[in-house]
Structure formats: structure tokens, C-alpha cells
Amino acid sequence: MNEITKKPNRPIIKFVxxxxxxxxxxxxxxxxxxEIIHDLEPPYLILANHVNNWDPIYISRFVKxxxxxxxxxxxxxxxxxxYILTDWVGAIPKTKSMSDSQAVKNILRVKKWDGVIGIxxxxxxxxxxxxxxxIYSTAKLVKLLKIPVVFVNFKGxxxxxxxxxxxxRKGKIYMDFxxxxxxEQIKGMDADQIHRVIEExxxxxxxxxxxxxxxxxxxxxxxxxxxxMLFLCPHCNKIExxxxxxxxxxxxxxxxxxxxxxxxxxxxxxxxLYFDNPLDWNKWQIKRLHExxxxxxxxxxxxxxxxxVILFKGKRTGMPKKIALGRMVLKQDKMIFTNERRQVTEFSxxxxxxxxxxxNRIFEFYMDDDLxxxxxxxxxxxxxxxxxxxxxxxxxxxxxxNVEKNDR
Numbered sequence: 001m002n003e004i005t006k007k008p009n010r011p012i013i014k015f016v017x018x019x020x021x022x023x024x025x026x027x028x029x030x031x032x033x034x035e036i037i038h039d040l041e042p043p044y045l046i047l048a049n050h051v052n053n054w055d056p057i058y059i060s061r062f063v064k065x066x067x068x069x070x071x072x073x074x075x076x077x078x079x080x081x082x083y084i085l086t087d088w089v090g091a092i093p094k095t096k097s098m099s100d101s102q103a104v105k106n107i108l109r110v111k112k113w114d115g116v117i118g119i120x121x122x123x124x125x126x127x128x129x130x131x132x133x134x135i136y137s138t139a140k141l142v143k144l145l146k147i148p149v150v151f152v153n154f155k156g157x158x159x160x161x162x163x164x165x166x167x168x169r170k171g172k173i174y175m176d177f178x179x180x181x182x183x184e185q186i187k188g189m190d191a192d193q194i195h196r197v198i199e200e201x202x203x204x205x206x207x208x209x210x211x212x213x214x215x216x217x218x219x220x221x222x223x224x225x226x227x228x229m230l231f232l233c234p235h236c237n238k239i240e241x242x243x244x245x246x247x248x249x250x251x252x253x254x255x256x257x258x259x260x261x262x263x264x265x266x267x268x269x270x271x272x273l274y275f276d277n278p279l280d281w282n283k284w285q286i287k288r289l290h291e292x293x294x295x296x297x298x299x300x301x302x303x304x305x306x307x308x309v310i311l312f313k314g315k316r317t318g319m320p321k322k323i324a325l326g327r328m329v330l331k332q333d334k335m336i337f338t339n340e341r342r343q344v345t346e347f348s349x350x351x352x353x354x355x356x357x358x359x360n361r362i363f364e365f366y367m368d369d370d371l372x373x374x375x376x377x378x379x380x381x382x383x384x385x386x387x388x389x390x391x392x393x394x395x396x397x398x399x400x401x402n403v404e405k406n407d408r
Contacts, residue, residue: 005106007113008066008090024054024061027168028160032175034062037150040179042114045145047138047180048152049131049202050120052161054168059118059152062175068110069118070103072096074358077319090115095316095366096123096356104141111145121198124356127229127384128279129158129206139195142186149181151201158206159217159264162278164228164360169262171217207264207279216262223249223260226278228360231382232285234274239304243380289385290392296332303389304330306381311337311345312373320373328374330389333397337374347372349394357387365390 024030037044042065048055056069071091076082085091092110094103110117119141122132142149155174180201186194223244232239236254243252249266250257258266258273265277275281293303309328314320324339335347347367354366363383364373376383 005068005092005109006086006090007115008068009088010066012088013066020057020061024057028170028173030058030062030173030175032062032177034175034177036177037179038064040148040150042116043111043145044116044148044150045142046116046118046150046152047121047198047201048118049154049204050122050125051129051154051158051163051206052125054161055120055154055157056118058154058157058173058175062177063116065116066090067116067118068092070094070107070120072358073316077317092117095354096358099137104144107141107145111147117145121202125163126158126206127163128282129162130279131202131204134195134198134202136191136195139191139198142181142194142198143189143191146183146186148179148183149186151178151180151198152176153178153201153204155204155206155209156215156217159210159215162226162229162264164226166221166224167219169217169219169222172215205279207277210264214263217264218262221245222247222262225360225380226260227380228382229384230278230281230285231385232288234281234284235270235272237288239385240380240382286388289388293389293392293396299332302329302331304328304386306376308377309337310375310377311339312371312375314371314373315369316371320371325377330386332393335390349390350397352390352394355387355390355394357383360384363387 046059046063046067048059060067068090069092071085071093073093073095075085076093092103092106094100107117119138121134121138123135124132126132153176155176156171157173159169160171160173161168180197181194223246226244226249227242230242233241233251233254233256235256236251238251238253241251241253243250247260248257249260257270258268261267266273266275275284296303305327307327308325310325311323312320313323326337326339329336333349335349337345351367352365356364358364361376361381361383362373363386364371
């Protein structure tokens, strides 16, 4: 995306900061040590684990300097939001899950005018509260910038707003600020060493932390839309039979039922509680999914098959255009979309890049310079399962390709 990043509009930022504490502090109780960076002067880089939609706002609440966050280019597609992000906030657009040289140029621009840069090195929000691996290019960028690096570790923020949830919950959010690298330290390190420091700072499990604290996060309909993440029933092993209602999460096929509590853990009146938390459930279903994908020996076998999917097509900028409503099928080496006129379009997995999920119900990827989006009309369909399967199949194909290359 060729958007040129601008400086934040300081009068507007100053005005917003007058009301930001009043708005944010009524939602949650924040416990933070942000005072340790009070004397740190720009330019510097802020990294953080990404667990909640409000992460950038929460960090900005406790940092005195305006922060220019690297932001998914998806948010720049609507003109009104693009104006706010560009002319007011000075956000730095980046294409998700892909290298973006223009984003690097914009980051260097911010450094040049002594700004503060904000990056979430995982590149995506966690679904289950466990940290994701850091994208290696972040370490290269740190080496290039040679400015102090601050890390903010959120605790309780996932439970206050799980990625799959419709609404935020009220509770304690801890924000642990640390200066993990100085400019002098960076000069004497290579990218591998920097990457290890970032990875060590990222290591965190919300549910391991919560087991020791058991704080309550209050709200209504706490289980609503958890089926966006959890798609496999542990009792009958059926896919897409799980439904949420209120605080209940149950299987329409076998009747297995759990209750999502204020602490984020499950309870049940059923004879077995297979998992007492969403994290362990998710780890189990990912393992099962990978095992099932490994068993497929016929390229034409159908892995997933969902109806009422809307296909959009676009470029890196602008709003994608609606193409058709239809049915989407996943096979071992391709995705097949059949529209209402029974016209078929095939998408080879090996040609896909930038595979990601937007807004929890949009599966998207690029092929060459074209963006393809698949939006699920039913909010209960798990786009997450599609992303897991496609990424794993692409990884398997890459492994086979490398083995064949080494055997030559």
C-alpha cells in the first residue's frame, strides 16, 4: 500500500487525551507501571502482545507521546476511517501477513521526525490467550532502527475481550512496561539475538496466569460466538455442531454442554468435562485437525464444505467488490468456489499468499496482486478452521517441496 504516513495531528490527539482516561477507566481496572518510561524521549519503538481490539488505545492511554501504530491496511479501505487514521492518528498501513516495503519506509519516516512507533510483533491477535510467534522481520527492523525498544505485556486483556467475543467484559487488566533493548545494546547484536529477546518477552499464557489469580470478568452472554474459535466437539468429534447461547456452549449433535464462567473457565453438569478452558480445547482440536489432514491420501477428498459464502475481489487499496454468493469447498491442494449460476473458480493453495482472517468472519488471501475475500453470512461458521487447514496444507506442501529439492 503506497500510503505516505503523516505526523499525528497534535491538537486533535491532545483533545482526545482529555477524554480518553474517563472513557477507558470506566470499562476496566488498569494496573500498570508505565512510569518507568516517563523519562524516555523519542524516537523509540513500542512492542506488545496483541490480545484485544483495544490494545493500541490502552497503550496510548498510558504513554505521554503520540504513538504511530503499524495498522492492517484493511482499516484504510473505508474513506472516513482512512482519513482518521492518516490525518489524525498518523497510523502506518501494512498489508497483513505479507512483506511491505512501503510500511518500512514509513516507519523510517517516523523515526526521522523523532516519533514513537507501535508494532505488534505477532502480526495477528491471539485466539486463545497464548502468545503467537514473533515475525522475524520485526527483529530486522529493530536492528535497522537502532532506537530503544519498550515491551508492553498485557495480562487479563484477553479475558476482558477474547477475539471471538461480541462484547468486552469488565475486569482487571495489567500492563507491564519494560525497556528490553537500548540503542547501544542493539548496535552490538545481530537479528537472531534481537529475535530471541523479543520471543522471550512475548512468552505468555493468559490461562496459566489466570489459574493463579482467578479474577472475574463480568459481562452478558459470555459464551456468545465462541464457536468462531472452537469448532470440534470433544465428545462426538463432529465439526460445526457447537453453538453458543448466553453463557452456554453446547453441541447440537450429541448434547454435550459447558458453561463459560466469569473467570473464563468452563464448568459442566455433563458426566465429563473434557477441557476446563478454551486454550486446551483449541490445542486439542488443532492437533486433531492436523492428524486428519495427514490421513488424506486422495487429492479430491473434501475437507470443508460451506454454503452461503460471499466472494469479493479487490486490490491492496480501495474496497473489494462483491462478485457472487456461493459455496466454498476445500480440498488438499485447492479451494473451489461455485456461484449460484454453478460457475466454478479454483484457487490453488500453492499460489496463495498473505492468508489471514479479517473481522473474525472474513477469510482472505492474495494471488499475484489480486485480493480475494470470502465472507461467511452465518456468524456461527468458523473461518478460523479454514485458516488453520489452509496454512497447515501449505506448510506440508512446502516441506515436501524442500525434501524433493534436497534429494535432487
